[in-house]
Amino acid sequence: MNLESIPLQAFLIISSILFCIGIWGLLNSRNAVRVLMSIELMLNAVNINLMAFSSYIDNNLIQGQVFTIFVITVAAAEAAVGLAILLSLYRNRVTVDMESFNLLKW
Amino acid sequence: MSIAVTTQIICFSILSLVIIVGALGVILLENIVYSAFLLGGVFLSVAGLYLLLNASFVAAAQVLVYVGAVNVLIIFAIMLVNKKEDLNPIDNLRSRRFISTSICLTLLSLLIRVDLSNIWGLSDPNKSIGEESTIRIGEHLFSDYLLPFEVASVLLLMAMIGAIVLARRDVMNKDISTGLPVDQELIEKSSEPLLIKKN
Numbered sequence: 275m276n277l278e279s280i281p282l283q284a285f286l287i288i289s290s291i292l293f294c295i296g297i298w299g300l301l302n303s304r305n306a307v308r309v310l311m312s313i314e315l316m317l318n319a320v321n322i323n324l325m326a327f328s329s330y331i332d333n334n335l336i337q338g339q340v341f342t343i344f345v346i347t348v349a350a351a352e353a354a355v356g357l358a359i360l361l362s363l364y365r366n367r368v369t370v371d372m373e374s375f376n377l378l379k380w
Numbered sequence: 381m382s383i384a385v386t387t388q389i390i391c392f393s394i395l396s397l398v399i400i401v402g403a404l405g406v407i408l409l410e411n412i413v414y415s416a417f418l419l420g421g422v423f424l425s426v427a428g429l430y431l432l433l434n435a436s437f438v439a440a441a442q443v444l445v446y447v448g449a450v451n452v453l454i455i456f457a458i459m460l461v462n463k464k465e466d467l468n469p470i471d472n473l474r475s476r477r478f479i480s481t482s483i484c485l486t487l488l489s490l491l492i493r494v495d496l497s498n499i500w501g502l503s504d505p506n507k508s509i510g511e512e513s514t515i516r517i518g519e520h521l522f523s524d525y526l527l528p529f530e531v532a533s534v535l536l537l538m539a540m541i542g543a544i545v546l547a548r549r550d551v552m553n554k555d556i557s558t559g560l561p562v563d564q565e566l567i568e569k570s571s572e573p574l575l576i577k578k579n
Contacts, residue, residue, distance in 0.1 A: 325429070329433040330500070
C-alpha cells in the first residue's frame with residue numbers, strides 16, 4: 275500500500291457511520307438524555323465531514339473550519355437549552371421516558 | 381502534516397475505532413452514566429481526527445467546548461434526573477426496531493456509495509496552509525464571517541438566558557396584568573420533592 279496521505283473517503287465513511295449511529299440512537303432511545311447525546315453525535319459527524327472537506331478540497335481558504343466553529347457554538351447553545359427543557363419536563367412529568375412526553379400528540 | 385503516512389494511518393485507525401465503538405456504546409449501553417463518559421471519549425477522538433487534519437485550533441475548541449462544557453452539562457443533567465424507573469413496555473417494539481434499523485442501514489449504504497463513487501476535486505496539497513490555519517480562521521472571523529460571528533454571540537446570550545428561564549424553579553404566583561392568582565397546576569404539576577432525605 276503506497277499512499278501519500280489518508281484518503282478523503284476514509285474520513286467521509288467514518289462520519290457517515292457516526293451519523294447513522296446517531297440517527298439510530300435518536301429513533302430508538304427512550305431516555306431523553308440519550309436523545310440529546312445522539313444529537314451531539316450527529317453534530318460531530320457533520321463536523322468531521324466539514325473538516326475533511328476543508329482540509330482536502332479547500333485547503334487554502336479553510337472555510338470549513340470556520341463553519342465547524344459555528345456548528346460547535348450552536349451545538350453548545352443547543353445542549354444548554356435542551357437540557358434546561360429536559361429539566362423542566364422532568365419537573366412536570368417526573369420521568370425522562372420519551373414515550374410519556376405526548377402532550378402535543380393528537 | 382509532518383508525521384509519516386504510516387503513523388497517520390495507525391492513528392487514524394485507532395481514533396476511528398474508538399469513535400465507532402464509543403458511539404455504539406453511547407446508544408446501546410443500559411447505564412446512562414457509562415454512555416455519558418463514552419461520549420466524552422468520542423469527543424476526544426474526534427478532536428484527534430481534527431489534529432490529523434491540521435486543525436489544531438478547532439481541535440482545541442472541540443476539547444474545550446464539547447468535553448469541557450457539553451459533556452459536563454450532560455453529566456450534571458444525568459445526576460439531576462437519574463432515577464431508576466421501570467419503563468412501561470411499548471407494543472410493536474420489534475417492528476419499530478426493525479424499521480429504524482433498516483432506515484439507518486439504507487442511509488448508511490447510500491452515504492458510503494456517494495462517498496466512494498463521487499470523484500472529489502481534491503486541491504493541490506502543496507497549496508495547503510498547514511499549521512497556519514489558526515491565523516486564517518482569525519482572518520475569516522473578522523472579515524467575511526464577521527456578521528455570523530457577532531450573531532453567534534447574541535445566540536449564546538439568548539441560549540444562556542433561555543436556559544436560566546426554563547430551568548429555574550420559582551414561578552410567578554400572581555398574574556401580572558390581572559393580579560389574580562395563577563393556577564399552579566398549569567405551570568408545575570404538584571409532585572413529591574425530588575430530593576428525599578435518606579433515613
